[in-house]
Amino acid sequence: MADGHEIPPVTLDGGVAMPMVGFGTWQLYGRQAYQAIRHALDTGYRHVDTATMYRNEEDVGRAVRDSGLDRREVFITTKLPSRAAGRERATIGASLRALGTEYVDLWLVHWPPGGRASPSVWEEFLSVRDEGLARAVGVSNYSPGQIDELTGATGQRPAVNQIPWSPSRHDPALLAGLRERGVAVEGYSSLKGTDLRNPALTEIAERHDVTPAQVVLRWHIEHGIAIIPKSARPGRIESNFALSGFSLSGDEVARLDSLPAR
Numbered sequence: 463m464a465d466g467h468e469i470p471p472v473t474l475d476g477g478v479a480m481p482m483v484g485f486g487t488w489q490l491y492g493r494q495a496y497q498a499i500r501h502a503l504d505t506g507y508r509h510v511d512t513a514t515m516y517r518n519e520e521d522v523g524r525a526v527r528d529s530g531l532d533r534r535e536v537f538i539t540t541k542l543p544s545r546a547a548g549r550e551r552a553t554i555g556a557s558l559r560a561l562g563t564e565y566v567d568l569w570l571v572h573w574p575p576g577g578r579a580s581p582s583v584w585e586e587f588l589s590v591r592d593e594g595l596a597r598a599v600g601v602s603n604y605s606p607g608q609i610d611e612l613t614g615a616t617g618q619r620p621a622v623n624q625i626p627w628s629p630s631r632h633d634p635a636l637l638a639g640l641r642e643r644g645v646a647v648e649g650y651s652s653l654k655g656t657d658l659r660n661p662a663l664t665e666i667a668e669r670h671d672v673t674p675a676q677v678v679l680r681w682h683i684e685h686g687i688a689i690i691p692k693s694a695r696p697g698r699i700e701s702n703f704a705l706s707g708f709s710l711s712g713d714e715v716a717r718l719d720s721l722p723a724r
């Protein structure tokens with residue numbers, strides 16, 4: 463099947479390869495989380511996005527172990543809740559125990575603690591990475607200015623900024639600003655943030671014989687933005703990953719760049 467497997471990964475600082483298409487797990491719990499992640503891994507996803515706050519790290523860990531895949535084949539992201547600032551070590555320790563792994567591939571500061579960049583948290587992140595507990599470290603929901611604060615204080619930039627992104631939230635200046643800083647962009651709530659019945663979207667989807675959701679996800683790939691769609695439904699888990707059998711023209715991308723908000 464033509465799928466997200468065939469889309470080249472983004473290379474993060476330190477040479478860490480992050481698959482462009484990951485599986486989001488927010489609001490998936492217990493048995494439903496386990497089954498959805500198992501299905502995602504069976505479908506071909508090799509990147510799973512969780513967080514301490516999602517309360518499903520144990521389910522993620524079990525699904526990865528039971529999948530029969532080598533741990534090194536699956537890219538796992540988790541996140542430090544901002545209320546855990548100052549307790550970074552204990553928090554990554556708890557995440558690793560829950561996930562049943564010796565390292566995560568990416569550890570993110572979930573939100574700027576107290577709305578501030580918080581270089582002291584970032585320093586802890588860098589030492590956790592240097593000790594091998596996280597292969598790469600980054601942030602989520604940070605502004606370019608806040609990223610500059612972290613880089614200015616430590617000389618080391620976040621590898622990733624995970625932020626809300628979708629055609630109606632497209633912000634070329636922000637994308638360019640993060641690119642200039644060498645920070646990979648990972649978009650979240652791409653589907654939730656889109657009116658999937660928008661006529662421009664449905665027309666493009668019909669032209670390519672795919673679903674509007676697949677067009678939205680492929681549009682991110684055309685822009686070099688990593689994606690982490692979540693679904694609890696097997697059919698959607700599969701179609702959200704089937705993104706390499708078609709591509710969007712420059713005109714189609716430009717049309718979607720200014721899609722109205724839902």
Ligand SMILES: NC(=O)c1ccc[n+]([C@@H]2O[C@H](COP(=O)([O-])OP(=O)(O)OC[C@H]3O[C@@H](n4cnc5c(N)ncnc54)[C@H](OP(=O)(O)O)[C@@H]3O)[C@@H](O)[C@H]2O)c1
Nearest residue numbers: 486487488511602650651652653654675691692693694698
């Ligand atoms: N860093 C942060 O602060 C942050 C914040 C939010 C999210 N995230 C991460 O990003 C991931 C994705 O974001 P998200 O979960 O907010 O939203 P999303 O993946 O954009 O959308 C999920 C919603 O869309 C539905 N859906 C999935 N596939 C679909 C399809 N093919 N057609 C129509 N509807 C579809 C899902 O319903 P069903 O499950 O019923 O299919 C669910 O209601 C999260 O799971 C989480 O890992 C991070």
